[in-house]
Amino acid sequence: MKKIMNAPERFVAESLEGLVLAHEGLLAFGGGRKFVRRRVLAPGKVAVISGGGAGHEPLHSGFVGRGMLDAACTGHVFTSPTPDQIVAAMDEVDTGAGCLLIVKNYDGDVMNFEMAAEMAAPRHAVETVIVEDDAATGPAVRSRGRRGVAGTVVVEKLIGAAAEQGADLAALKALGEDLNGRIRSMGVALRGVAVPDNARETFVLGPEEMEFGVGIHGEPGLARTRFADADAIIRQLGEAILAEFPPGLLAAEGLRPLLVVNGFGGTPPIELYLAHGLARRFFEARAIMPARALTGTFVTSLDMAGLSLTLALLTPDQFALWNAPVATPALGW
Amino acid sequence: MKKIMNAPERFVAESLEGLVLAHEGLLAFGGGRKFVRRRVLAPGKVAVISGGGAGHEPLHSGFVGRGMLDAACTGHVFTSPTPDQIVAAMDEVDTGAGCLLIVKNYDGDVMNFEMAAEMAAPRHAVETVIVEDDAATGPAVRSRGRRGVAGTVVVEKLIGAAAEQGADLAALKALGEDLNGRIRSMGVALRGVAVPDNARETFVLGPEEMEFGVGIHGEPGLARTRFADADAIIRQLGEAILAEFPPGLLAAEGLRPLLVVNGFGGTPPIELYLAHGLARRFFEARAIMPARALTGTFVTSLDMAGLSLTLALLTPDQFALWNAPVATPALGW
Amino acid sequence: MHLAAADLAALIALCRAEIDRHGAHLSALDSAIGDGDHGANMRRGLEAVFAERDSIARLPLPAALEKIGLVLVMNIGGAAGPLYGTLLMELGRGLAAQGCGEDFAAALERAVAAVARRGRSGPGDKTLLDVLYPVQAEIVRRSAPGHIAACARSAAQSTQAMQARRGRASFLGARSIGHEDPGASSCALLTAAICGYLAEHRPL
């Protein structure tokens, strides 16, 4: 798989440099280029820090800016950042109100952020929110802990908005934990990916195959199934999502659903918009009326072809946080 | 090549429906679903109308909204819309100040828009701007008329902003013609595309090949060349762009260059940002200092892998039009 | 030339079947030097005409041709729509202007000229005009349908050697040489189909 790349070992650094150059008004590198930060910090608010492996762009660095993240730490492709990066970010962007770490639920990410939090404990008040939105890795598959996938954007947006409005560390942590029950995602891949160091794709699909229930690291999913038309794909994704919400939540009154259609990097807008339309019809036929939509390429798996749906069943207050102003490279209103 | 699609003949309509659903606040369908329009028109301004084949999303419908287009007519994949669509759009969104048609320079598009303008002439004042920014189809290749490619976004943004500020039809036409000398683009493909009706790609590249000087219809480019590292690709694109500006323009004083890195649909953000950083360095080394950047997926060729660079050498007034507020699905600030 | 409604309906059906049969081939030609949709475009156009064949066949020939042209324009899109559409609309208008169209050859000449104006193109540009010009010349010469069809076929083939100066293929420069032009190919197919029908049903 060809990539616009000079060398695997410079891939991530050169991409981050381009991102920061393209958005100089919003972004700057942190010390030693260990992370990307908001150019101008907002003193007094809790510092919201996230990060993870590269290959998911615009996640996370593309969501640094007013109303969302204060810093993002990027590791090698599909590899968690190291604790020194995370500690450096905390030291530079914590203006006194403490740090809220947003971590996708992968053992590598969890352990590296945890070690960073331990190292920083003497100097910073730290809380961690683990994102677990993936419907493909619910209890039926795994005894505990879903993966964090595209729902991460929703978590980062809402926590970022709450932090911008002055919420304290405990409130942000509580918000993050509440969101974990409210957000479910499900993805399908039409073509696998090769990480820059490897010549081969992690999985190879035939012309009549798709990989159902994939994550965002080019890893195999729940099942290899027969490629189907868009209606069938959306129905499968939608049903998997609905099946994984905590009992009762779907029937709750007054929720404001948010629908995210996320491309994995190799899927073009024409297909994403089509998927949005079908997903909308799928959920509306089940009396779930999305109050807002986000369709585009937000949480990628390099250039994997495919997409995920995310449904977030938000309270009116949470929905207001979604609508709050945001100014980042990849999300702005 | 698998697509998120129900059936080729419903592909475009279902995608447009999803786009309009996802952006109901900005967009609405025109009568008979022949075009997508601004939900709320701004009476008294010139109506700016564009369109072209599908497969280039978010172009054009994704650029409908305040400060850009009033309507966009979409044809089948890679096929110009028909005159009745364009006439219907003029009839519905012209509020009295006339219509400015923005057309990419392909014989099919030019002829269909021309027939529409002839049909509408009794009822509408109409001017047409033909976009010709493709450096790959300059005089060395073709006796007259470059293709219109990713630079179309710049033309639509600047003309849209000028129209919003009250410029009349003649002024918009003059602006469009001036821009044609100021914008040059060049693209490279790493993987071809298959249109929905065809099983096969229009061109098939080996693992060590790339197609240089491609357009946005999956058509073969200038030359099949050896796949190279990102520095070499950016250098080739950049040199081709610089060679095709009118003599003297590069040396003109006071220009405010705008640099666009555009993905063709199958290229992920991590690669686009990397390309932006290298392009920035390439141009700066030649004393061309981009004053603003746009990096993302704006003018696609279905899910083609590859990207184009666009350099626009704007006057300060034109640059101000770029910075003017815009609220569309795919561009907003 | 006189065509009964039944003939016109039969010709429409024939042209539609011919394009349907060769659609994949036309798209393959277009893939080589264009965007691979010429077959789909022509199919869409002919299907639309076919859908309206009864009402079209009921019109006098000039009005029927003009209507066919309009249906093609409003359904094909791309380059082929305005070109085939102009050809038929102008042909119909020309025949109508002549008062029931005795001089078919003269009307065709003006229609072909209108196509060239619409396309800003001329002979040797590697387009469907490179079939239309020789076909029109044979009609002036009152050649037999079989001969006209053969001419059209060889004219289409001769576009292989040309470098495209109009249409998408022109963006390829010299790389366009060596491939048959898809528009020329569809034009030859339709010409041959029509000539074959006329040879069988209305020997001149």
Next chain:
Amino acid sequence: MHLAAADLAALIALCRAEIDRHGAHLSALDSAIGDGDHGANMRRGLEAVFAERDSIARLPLPAALEKIGLVLVMNIGGAAGPLYGTLLMELGRGLAAQGCGEDFAAALERAVAAVARRGRSGPGDKTLLDVLYPVQAEIVRRSAPGHIAACARSAAQSTQAMQARRGRASFLGARSIGHEDPGASSCALLTAAICGYLAEHRPL
């Protein structure tokens, strides 16, 4: 156990060479049930340790091990970084706490327990712990290096039959069965390399 500076530097070089040689294999194992980067991750870690081998080898063994662990943590990222890092940092700290580390087996046991805590994992989860536990048991038993290496190898192989409960492979559920765990594999490789060196250079 006593290791001269030269031994430590040689062991570092050996481990680095071993990982380099098997990097592609480790990534291939990781592609089957993970994200395909375990080889690259381990290489990056060992390269970083190798780059600092001279200063590391000059330290007393406990401090050297702790330093190696820190270098691994700060360079690997992913799951392997904190796990291998914790193993070596805790081993170094444990040996230091014992005052020049006479009881290697006890220190190793505590280090392995720290890895399990860090990973919230235990035996049978299909991770590198499924190699660390049996290796540590053999060390308690003072088995010969060759035997320890063989045990490590077979322990790694036995992860094939397991269903992953931790790490990325756990997301595959039952689909993770039938593949060797990449972390277990790298752990067995390193164990065998170290044992081989010790057998040759410091017969116990």
